[in-house]
Amino acid sequence: MKRIAMVLMLLPPLVGLYSKTLEIEVPKANIIGTPAPIKSMNLEPKAPRPKIEVPDGVTNVALGKPVTSSDDFPLFGELSFVTDGDKVAMEGNNVELYSGPQWVQIDLGKECDIYAIAVWHFMTQERVYFGVVVELSNDPDFRENVVAVYNNDIDNSSKRGKGESLQYVEANEGKVIVVNPPQKARYVRLYSNGNHANDKNHYVEVEVYGK
Template identity: 50%
Template sequence: MKKQHIASTVFTIAALSLAACGKKNPQEAAAVGDAPSAPATSGVPLTTVLPPELIEGTPQPMDVPNLVQALTKAPELLVPEGTTLLSKGKPVTGSEESPMIGDLTLVTDGDKEAGEGYYVELSGGPQWVQIDLQQSAEVSAVWVWHFHSQKRAYNDVVIQISDDAEFKTGVTTIYNNDYDDSSKLGKGSDSPYVESRFGLLVDAKGAKGRYVRLHSQGNTSNDSNHYIEVEVHGKAF
């Protein structure tokens, strides 16, 4: 059974301005991760409910080239007006039909909290989870929380969008930090990053497709693959 839900805070751009002036405010701006390129220069700020900080255990050494440390402030991402959350409650499949811990439905259930009962764990090696948006969409952003109760980095994170459920044709890669192409999905140029409650927010730049697939290959603490929540924001056709 899940732990009692802890109240989360909606992070807004207005609060970021207050913080910059040294004023305290219970709200913060919506955070973005290390998007593959600069965000759009026009649009509206993307916001979501962010989970509270919860750090447990002792982090393991992270010997990863070009590692980006965990976010400590809240950058912003602008998305087209009319962008909505498309993934909440949508079907999820994976490279493993029966995860080691949890159920694949947790990936789109809307809960981003850390701790037991909030994440799905797949076994070691290359694994993926896939969200079916149930209709084609123009995707503005994908926001990912792997496991943020411990400082760690996930290996070979690749995010792709397609109208083909098998990802054989029409595939758009919007994020790839697999710098040595060990997953055989192409050599990536995005930097690996340390997990935090802010997650990783990737600018999808309007990539079109019905399915969103996320790959990983273990992490710096163990060989397993974890997902707490994935949000897909955009406009359905």
């Protein structure tokens, strides 16, 4: 039976426990073309990035790791783009997955302690992606012992349960998800269900900070 434990997002950031502040590089902004108007009644206000304190040795453990997906044949790009370390804001730098609910999954190779996840869906336009859910597990099929660390799926469109987080606008800053308390997992799965400009799903890069 599937068990999903929602990590309380209202817990305070990881401050005071560790000495090192996590530095996550923000790519330079590069907005191209005319943006589609954003229509969402459920947007969170833009806020500074969370300050995340982590133990020594925490790095992006997703870098170069294998990626699988619900869409084996992306419409554009390669699944490897998700973890190739390239997050320059330029056209053609993302993998495009088919319309409707889709996921990508990163195999970290072994169980890691995970402190934060950063995701960039799209960079050259401001976008709101729908049904964004991020889950961790040691089960590659995500049936057993699944922990959801982020969920803004207000209508269960990604079929992982309704989430309480608000939708957000992203471009070059992406989205940083604090995993508090830290979680142990080998696999990271990210769901989405299209975006406000079209019904496709995109990823430029996903970083998983752990050790």
